[in-house]
Amino acid sequence: MGGNKNKLITKFRVYGTERSISHDVQNSSKHSCSENLSFVWKDVNWKKIQLRLNNLQNSIFAAKKKGNMKKVRKLQKTVLNSHDFKKLAVRKVSQLNRGKNTAGVDNIKKLTEKDRVKLTNDLTIKGTASPVRRAMVPKPNGELRPLGIPTMYDRALQALFVMALEPEFEATFEGNSYGFRPGRSPIDAMKQIQLCCQQAEKFVLNADIAKCFDRIDHAKLLELTGLKGKLRKQIKAWLNSGNIFEGIFDITEAGTPQGGVISPLLSNIALDGMEKVLGDWAENEKLLRPNGNLVDSKKARRKAIHFIRYADDFIVMHWDLNVIKSCRVI
Numbered sequence: 001m002g003g004n005k006n007k008l009i010t011k012f013r014v015y016g017t018e019r020s021i022s023h024d025v026q027n028s029s030k031h032s033c034s035e036n037l038s039f040v041w042k043d044v045n046w047k048k049i050q051l052r053l054n055n056l057q058n059s060i061f062a063a064k065k066k067g068n069m070k071k072v073r074k075l076q077k078t079v080l081n082s083h084d085f086k087k088l089a090v091r092k093v094s095q096l097n098r099g100k101n102t103a104g105v106d107n108i109k110k111l112t113e114k115d116r117v118k119l120t121n122d123l124t125i126k127g128t129a130s131p132v133r134r135a136m137v138p139k140p141n142g143e144l145r146p147l148g149i150p151t152m153y154d155r156a157l158q159a160l161f162v163m164a165l166e167p168e169f170e171a172t173f174e175g176n177s178y179g180f181r182p183g184r185s186p187i188d189a190m191k192q193i194q195l196c197c198q199q200a201e202k203f204v205l206n207a208d209i210a211k212c213f214d215r216i217d218h219a220k221l222l223e224l225t226g227l228k229g230k231l232r233k234q235i236k237a238w239l240n241s242g243n244i245f246e247g248i249f250d251i252t253e254a255g256t257p258q259g260g261v262i263s264p265l266l267s268n269i270a271l272d273g274m275e276k277v278l279g280d281w282a283e284n285e286k287l288l289r290p291n292g293n294l295v296d297s298k299k300a301r302r303k304a305i306h307f308i309r310y311a312d313d314f315i316v317m318h319w320d321l322n323v324i325k326s327c328r329v330i
Contacts, residue, residue: 037083037121041113046091049084057167064171069226072168079164080231086123089159090116093152093261104133104151105244111152119156127233129154132257134245146214148243148257158238158261165225166265173268174275179311180264189310196306196317200290203324205316209271212312213263214255216270221256224269238262267311275307278316281330290319 056079063071079085094100094111103109111119132148139145150158166182173181178189196202218239222232238260242251256263256270279302287295287304295301305327306317316327 041116044087049088053085060167061171064168076164080160085163086120086160090120090156092159093155102149104149105131106151108152123156125230125234127230127237129237129241131242131244134243147259149259155261161262162265169269173272176275176307177309189308192308200319202317202319203321205324205327207314209312213258213267216255218254221266221270278305278307
């Protein structure tokens with residue numbers, strides 16, 4: 001390590017790219033403490049801030065891969081306390097995101113540069129959250145899908161949380177999940193399906209989890225995050241914030257609101273592990289190859305069942321119809 005214990009030099013795959021990283025953790029912490037609260041929005045060097053964030057996120061990813069949770073939490077704290085990254089979070093929700101002009105219960109659709117500076121300076125983890133504004137959006141099949149739109153403040157804070165938490169969970173998410181993950185797309189999922197179909201003709205179980213995002217258990221989800229203290233309290237506040245629809249407040253006892261910046265990440269945390277469950281089941285089953293021979297090793301039996309997930313939609317593929325029928329009831 002070149003004699004410097006604070007110097008992290010590593011190479012790994014993250015966010016769809018392979019890169020070499022050299023990041024000084026100690027210098028990053030000092031830099032975050034010296035950031036100036038008085039600034040002009042148009043003069044911010046976004047490219048420089050994004051590069052610093054990328055370096056820190058890659059360091060979080062690497063630390064989680066090595067099982068060094070103490071370092072993961074330290075780096076996440078650096079991200080969450082950084083004034084520069086708060087600027088980036090505000091920019092994402094007020095200028096870059098597709099729903100930037102959609103108002104929550106605060107009725108705020110657009111921010112001036114002065115408003116963005118104020119929001120950046122005000123952004124802190126308080127452990128509280130405002131209710132989301134519930135809106136019904138038509139789906140392609142004619143049904144209505146509920147959206148929960150947070151306030152501008154909550155969206156910005158959620159964006160900051162995603163910056164800190166996402167690389168930790170990306171380090172351990174299952175390889176065949178593709179929905180709402182950085183560097184992955186529906187095209188990647190389709191390519192994986194095509195690859196699996198090339199090996200032999202297969203039966204397919206095509207399914208989705210009914211009302212998945214409305215039924216996620218809050219207590220179990222909080223347990224899966226592994227967070228404690230004020231970070232856990234803040235996520236719990238978002239989950240329990242309730243919603244307002246046509247002027248009427250309703251509590252939220254389960255689920256993650258579709259429309260929140262952090263909701264896709266929380267949903268993936270809740271759904272991660274489905275592929276493992278199928279693999280564990282397959283290891284102890286009597287599976288046959290297409291030619292009728294037994295699949296003789298646990299590793300081969302695990303790989304014989306193909307599972308691909310995109311958000312709450314997934315498919316299971318295998319050449320034996322009885323195996324597919326069994327997968328329906330696991």
